[in-house]
Every structure is written in structure tokens, then in C-alpha cells.
Amino acid sequence: MSQKILAINSGSSSLKFKLYELPDQTVLANGHVDRIGQRNSTFTFEIHGKQNVQAEAMKDHLAAIQAVVNGLLTSHVIEHKSEIVAVGHRISHGGRFYTHPVRIDAAVKAKIKELSVLSPLHNPVNLAGIEALEKILPEAQEVATFDTSFHATIPAKAYMYGLPYSYFEDHDIRRYGFHGPSHEYVTLKARELFGEQQTHRMITCHLGNGASLCAELDGKSVNSSMGFTPLAGLLMGTRSGDIDPEIIPFIEERFHLSSEDVRKVLNQDSGLLGLSGISNDVRDLSEAAHEGNSRAQLALDVYVHQIQQYIGAYTTDLDGLDTLVFTAGVGEHSAIVRQAVCAQLGYLGVKLDEAKNQANALSIEAPDSQVKVAVIPTDEESIIARDIIQVLGLN
Template identity: 35%
Template sequence: MQQIDTGADSALEWTAPRWQDFTKTQGGFTPEFVLHRFVHSGGVFAGPTRIDAAVRANLEGLTSLAPLHTKNALKIVDTVAAAFPLSTGIACFDTTFHETLPQAAFTYAIPSAWREGHGIRKYGFHGFAHDYADTRAREILGQSPVSKVLSCHLGSGASLAAIIDGVSFDTTMGFTPVDGLVMATRPGSVDPGALAWLLVNTSLRPSEMAHLLEHSSGLTGIAGHGDMKLIMTAAGKGDPEAVLAYEVWLHRLVGEMGRMIAVMGGVDLIVFGGGIGNHAWQARSDAVAALGFLNARIDPDTNRTAHEDMLISTHDSAVATVVLEAREDIAMLRSAGAAGALQESQSKEQ
């Protein structure tokens, strides 16, 4: 399988000339299918879907639900289609993994007209990352019995997932990817009454609020930027804004980890992935230390030097802890294959 990194956040870098250069350097390589990751299905798509004109139009209609991602993802679709006109594009959705959420977990206590008329509910995101984390971490543990998994996908965007026997049971992101944990530029959970107050009592327009929530909140709103590595370095030197930013981020993380564990009725395995989860050993150490009441312990030396998929918990820990690289591409391929989205391409070979 030829793999190309076409993450939505880097879409602008993959201009048409770059795709043309890529095809030349690959000796005329032409993929039979291209999997495109979309953050939000909007309740319109149930799983991996072949992209035609009608599907693309529907996807464009969902842009407002995840503006940081969907616009760029559509640019990738168009650019790849122009570079590889004979390829089949398949849209894969981060929300699919969370379609198993129980009604009590995805229902908001809001007027029924909002829920039924506008589809306002929790969808959950980072589905491919959480799906892969659950599967891969079980492989690392081998024969050890595991039922309840807490997947911590921590990066510029971040979310947790409570997974029971491979099935998503709860997650931190909601109707949009703004909800839940504190992120690089997004605030996570905020009192909706405070947002309503700002709209009623200030000159702030809804479009301005939406932009500020997406681009100027989270770590950026406190420290002035969203680079966790720089924030942790500055916090170590006593910079007050960096200290506050990290403490707010950690406080929310630990609180939400506790909530996920509570709704599962316990936890057998904690998985850390994403840019921060995979590389920031101090953040892992601080988070697990806060769960000491569960007898969860990680080996400090192993945790500090972890550089690949590996078990970092101690032998006497009541909870296994694994750190791994998020391979969303593998989860996408498995999902598309299981859904039969690749059947047409496979039949052409036969």
C-alpha cells in the first residue's frame, strides 16, 4: 500500500504542482483508491463512502461543523482527483467509531426542537485514532485480559474515549471538535451560559465568537500560543502564563480521565497517543500520578525514554499503561475494507 500523508491540516501544502511532482517521482504511480479522512459525518454518512459529485456537495454542506478541517479536506479531495483522475476517492469519518455511544451518552439535555430539528447531539471525533489505540494496545499486552480501555489522544486537538470490549461507550468531544479537553486553540468545555451572556451583553457577533473559539482559545488563550513543548519548557522555568496554561490543561485532562473511568466502572488499560501523548513524558507522568488512588503506576525510566509502541506501567500496577504512535491510516483502511468500500477496486483486479 502506498501511503501519503494528506492530513487536513497540511492540505494547503499539497498543491496541484506538488501532486504532479509526486506522480513523476513515483514512476507513474497511480492509486486505485484514496482514503480521505473527514472529521464530521454530520449524521449524514454512516461509514466509508465513495466520493462522487453528490457526496462532495453533501460534505461541503458540513463545513460549518468542523471548519478547521473540512475546508482543507475538500481541497485535498479536489487536488487528488485532478492528479489521479482514475482513482476512486473514499471519504472516511472520524465520527463512525462513536456511533455505538448509548443514548444517555450522546443526548444533550436541551429542547427537543434543537435535538430533533437540528441534530444537536454528541458525535465524538478522533475515531480512527481511538480505534487504532484500542486495537494496538491490546496487541502490545498480548494475552492479558482487557475489557475497559481509556484512550487518550492528546495533540493540538485532543479527546478521550471510554472503550468497552472494543466499542466506544463515551468520549469528550461533542457536537463539534471544540468540546471536551483544553486544546491548542480550542477551549474544550465552556459554560454555555457564559457564551450566551457575551452575545447578549457585548458587541461580539456570533461569527466572531466562532472564530475565537476555534483559533484563539485553549492554550493559546492563556499562554499566547498552543505549542505544548514550548509551554512545558517555559513552565519549568517558572513562566507564570506557561505554568497556568499547563495546569489548566492537566486539570481538565485528569478530571475527564476520571469521568471516563467512572462511566466504564473502572479501567484495565490506559493508552496515550497523539503528539503530546506520544512524546511528552512529563504530561503522562503527571496524569497517571493523579490516578494513584487506582493503584495505577508507570515506570519513570521507561516512561521517560519511551520512543515507540510500548508498555510503560510497572509490574505491580493495577492498570496497564501503553504509549503508542497514532496510526489513523491503518484504522481507516480497516474501516473501509470492513464496510466494503474497496470492493469495486478489488474487483477490477480479478
């Protein structure tokens, strides 16, 4: 019986998975659950190039993980759960404690739970996934891949906040950065595709329900738009991104909110959803804006403007720009967003080929563009699988 490993990638409203067979790391099955917690959630399951899409309400991530394991069994990709010898999980926040992937034990789970206050949309569902798979696949070893690890190379001048130094020294308050497996994967892929010289100075844009930009110098992260928590940086699907800190005590006092109430507002009721009043999904907002909805258009305009601001700032960090990469759900599929972002980057020498952009081609820059512009589908699961193999010494 061959050994198989399962990579689980839980986002705030989605879950992706891939099942690999060792030793060749052949992908046997993959899929994703979208819009978890909504009535219109879908479960997409692919085996040997044949895709099956099911409209199946998923109330939470636990239901999504159970559906994945059931799908593997009923499709006979596996005949018995014991074939899966290890599971890797993408974990949002590792703080200063985890700069590399680790085998999951009781102490690691406790630390993931402790850090949930810093990543309330992710660490709790990550931990729930670990505990669910402990019950579903009790014989499998589990490995954690942390979002924050890739950003351990960010220099102090970029990760320090202008707060009393003791907050950093005694309480680890600093910028950490997130979406590490995605930024790492597309960085490695871009350098493989375009060469080290073309990717010397690179900005990667992970644009999904959660969104972040990363500046990479010679393949190493030197800045990230997310900060102490994944709430910081860009406006996102339901997250506010950066705001004036004085807004927090103001709304606490004005609306008689607790700190937990404010945390919910900023993480779940803000962003594209809060501005538009319609949806957290760029697809829905693009359609509504096309039909003349001014608040949907405003939400998209703010979103695009903030992406442009970060690109400008990170070009300064890098002292120039060689390659700009778009990835994740919006980055990979929304030609409208890519076009809007790049429309104001002419001063950097960015120029799109509109036909290639509409086709979601790999390289979408015009022949006379001074900057390579790429659309690279992310594959965080391959990073998770690599980490499983390295940590557990599997071949």
C-alpha cells in the same frame, strides 16, 4: 504496473500521508507536514527508512497536499500519477449520515460542506483536499473515512444533551465524538498486544493539537469527550473545549461580536494559545514553563487537570479501568504530560515507571501498577487504507 493507494489524514494544523502498494499493503512512503499556516512549517518525507526533513513554508493544506504528490513523483516512488488508483481521506464530521466509510461523489462532497459549520477547522480543509486531489489525480477513486463513525456505538444516555428533545429529533443535535480512526486503531492495537481481558475497560487519550478521550468497553466506544462538534471537551491547542454556555452571549454583547467572531475566538484564539499567549504547541509551552513563564505553566496545568477529570468520569462509565492508552503527538512524545496526568491517578491504581515513561516505552506502568499504561503510536492512515480496500473491493 502495480496498484497503489494513498491515505491522506488532514488535521487542523498538520497533514499525514502514507502510500501503500497492493495487494500486500506495503508502505512505500510516508510523511507529514507540521505547523501548516505558520512560518516554521516542516515537510518530513520517509522512503525505505530514509528520512528527509525540509523547512518549507506551507500556507494551507492545499500547498501541503501538492508538496506530497510532488515528493512522490520527484523521489520516483511513483513514475506516473496513474499508479495511484485510489485515495482515502479522513473527514472530521459525518453527522448522522455516515456511520461507515463511503465512496466520495458529488452528494458526499455536498454533505461534507454542509457539515462544515459543525467542524469549521477540519471539514473545509478535508473538502479542499478532496477537490485538490480530484485535479491532481483525476483517475483515482476517492473514499471518505469519518471521524464520527467509530463512536456510533455510544449509548443515548451519553450522547444526548439536556436540550428540548425536538433539537435532537429535528436537527440531530447530539454528541458525536471525533478522532475515530485514531481511537479505533489504538484500541485494536492494544487488544492485539495485551489481550481482550486486559483491555475490557479501556480509556484512550488522543492528545495532539486537537485532543479527545474515549471510553471503550470490549473495544467499542461508549463515550467521547468531543461532542456535537470537535470544539467540545478538553482544552486543546487553539480550541476552548467545554465552557459555560452563558459565556457566549456575554462576550457577544460585551465585545460586540458576531456569531462568526465568537466561533473564531473559540476555535482559533483559545485553548493553550489563548491561556498562554505564547503558543498552541505543548513543546513550546513546556520549554517556556521550564524557564519560569507562569502563563505557560498555567496552560499546561489546566490541560492536565481536564485530562484527569475525564479519566475519572470515564472510569465511572466503565465501572473500573484496565488499560490507559496515550497516543498522538503529545500523548506519544511528552513524558512530562503523561507523568503529570498519572500523578493524580493513584486512587485508580495507576503507577508509572519513570524510566520507561521518559523512554516513551510501549508499557510505562510500574510492576505494581493495577492498571496497564501504554504509549501506542497512532496509525490513522492504516484505518483509512483498510476502508479504501473494503469500500472499493480492492485486493
